[in-house]
Every structure is written in structure tokens, then in C-alpha cells.
Amino acid sequence: MSISLIGLDADDTLWHSESHFVATEQRFMELLSPWIESEEAASHLLETERENLRLFGYGIKGFTLSMIETGLAASDGQISSAALGEIVTWGKELLAHPVELLPDVVETIDRLASVGYRLALITKGDLFHQEAKVAESGLADRFEAVEILSEKSPANYQRVLDRMNVSAAEFLMVGNSVPSDVLPVVELGGQAVHVPYHVTWGHERAEGERGNWHELSSIAELPALLGQ
Ligand SMILES: [Mg+2]
Incomplete structure (x- = not known):
């Protein structure tokens, strides 16, 4: 060569990097468990992330917004504001995670x-x-x-x-x-x-x-x- x-x-x-996203996604799936199955939540989130890439680009901020959007859609608007606040906190924790x-x-x-x-x-x-x-x-x-x-x-x-x-x-x-x-x-x-x-x-x-x-x-x- x-x-x-x-x-x-x-x-x-x-x-x-990705292992931290996976851990957060697990918590997200649990949060949505009153409304949808884990697998469905994961595929819904991935689809939302993909659709949002051209608007948000790659990274944790887009991932966090996509979790919020998925949570609202999957719960038909029933997800609590406390739960949405929790998602925002997860996003901040991911951003602050040590290298x-x-x-x-x-x-x-x-x-x-x-x-x-x-x-x-x-x-x-x-x-x-x-x-x-x-x-x-x-x-x-x-x-x-x-x-x-x-x-x-x-x-x-x-x-x-x-x-x-x-x-x-x-x-x-x-x-x-x-x-x-x-x-x-x-x-x-x-x-x-x-x-x-x-x-x-x-x-x-x-x-x-x-x-x-x-x-x-x-x-x-x-x-x-x-x-x-
Ligand atoms: Mg890479």
C-alpha cells in the first residue's frame, strides 16, 4: 500500500458513542411501554430520526428531538410533560457524557x-x-x-x-x-x-x-x- x-x-x-445511545433508547422504550411494544418504539424512533436528518443533521440534539416527537406520536399526545422533561434530561446527560x-x-x-x-x-x-x-x-x-x-x-x-x-x-x-x-x-x-x-x-x-x-x-x- x-x-x-x-x-x-x-x-x-x-x-x-453508540453504546450510550443504546442505553438511552432502552430507557425511552420503557417510558413508552404503556402505549407501544419496545420493538415498535425502536423502529418508530429510527424512522423519525431518519426523516429528521435533513433538518437536524446528525447528533444528540436531533436524537433528543426525535425521541420527543416519537413519544408524542406513539402516545397519541398522552405522554406527560414530566416524561418529556425526562427525555430532555437524557439528551443533556448524553451531551455531557465523558469521552x-x-x-x-x-x-x-x-x-x-x-x-x-x-x-x-x-x-x-x-x-x-x-x-x-x-x-x-x-x-x-x-x-x-x-x-x-x-x-x-x-x-x-x-x-x-x-x-x-x-x-x-x-x-x-x-x-x-x-x-x-x-x-x-x-x-x-x-x-x-x-x-x-x-x-x-x-x-x-x-x-x-x-x-x-x-x-x-x-x-x-x-x-x-x-x-x-
Ligand atoms: Mg463512527
Whole structure:
């Protein structure tokens, strides 16, 4: 591989994220249990989140508003104001949750930097929250660039590569989401490494032609894949 720039996704690649959403979703399903079954509540919420993405973008604020909207619809307006207040509190708790790095992240990043790779953190979602997490992670100084995109589209990746003066052939993206971290980069002619997280948000699940990218079970395996 003639890679010069490595892009690293953040949520569920460098630090835990989706597991916190899942825990909140469990509480949400319990809250709606007087009106609908858990599975129905989960699928209703996912559908609402998807519909709201183009208005709210990714992140906890949109998730919180989607829980409120789903609660109102699923209870036919019967959900109490106290319960709605509880949902708002969950959203704030999620936003205030400390950053918990995944195992081997720091060692792997330092190893890759020490052998000369340029590193970029490439994430998407709520600018304010993502910036806060990057700062809190203590990892910011290890990256030449921190890119927070509204959507991980091929065009947005290309803009990052142009800014960093790197061709797609020299670019490797590492992340937990096939639709966000793998497929758009492969489409551009870059390389991608999928490192699955133990839970995946419904919207980030996708099938693709396996074999067009690498699969690792841990980020710690990345230096070896690169021959380092
Ligand atoms: Mg991710």
C-alpha cells in the first residue's frame, strides 16, 4: 500500500458513542411501554430520526428531538410533560457524557505517526459537540487536521483530500461505519478499513461488496496491516 494519509473516524472508532445511545433508547422504550411494544418504539424512533436528518443533521440534539416527537406520536399526545422533561434530561446527560477512548487507540495513533503517516480525524455530526469531544479526548494534537463534516459523502471526502493535497490512491480511511467510512472512500478510489463497533446504529448499517475493503477486529491491528 502506498498510503500517505490515514483518516480516522471518531465516534465508535476512537471512543465509545453508540453504546450510550443504546442505553438511552432502552430507557425511552420503557417510558413508552404503556402505549407501544419496545420493538415498535425502536423502529418508530429510527424512522423519525431518519426523516429528521435533513433538518437536524446528525447528533444528540436531533436524537433528543426525535425521541420527543416519537413519544408524542406513539402516545397519541398522552405522554406527560414530566416524561418529556425526562427525555430532555437524557439528551443533556448524553451531551455531557465523558469521552471514553477505546482500547489501544492512543498507542496505535502514536505508532502510525512515528513511522511517518499523516493523520486526519474525520468525523461528522454536530459541530459543537464533536469539537468538545475532540478537545476532551486529548488527541487533537496528534492530528494534522480535524474535519467535522455534515455528511460523509464522496464529495466531502474529496474536499478534505484536496485541502490536504493528497490523491485518493494515497488515502486510507478507518472507521466503524460501512456507509460512512468505507463506501464513499472506496468510490473515490481510496482504501478503507472497517473496524466494527459492538453495536451499530440502524442508519449506519449497509451491505456492500465485501472484498473491496479491509476488515479488522481492533484498531490495534492497523499497523500490521500497513506493514509496520
Ligand atoms: Mg463512527
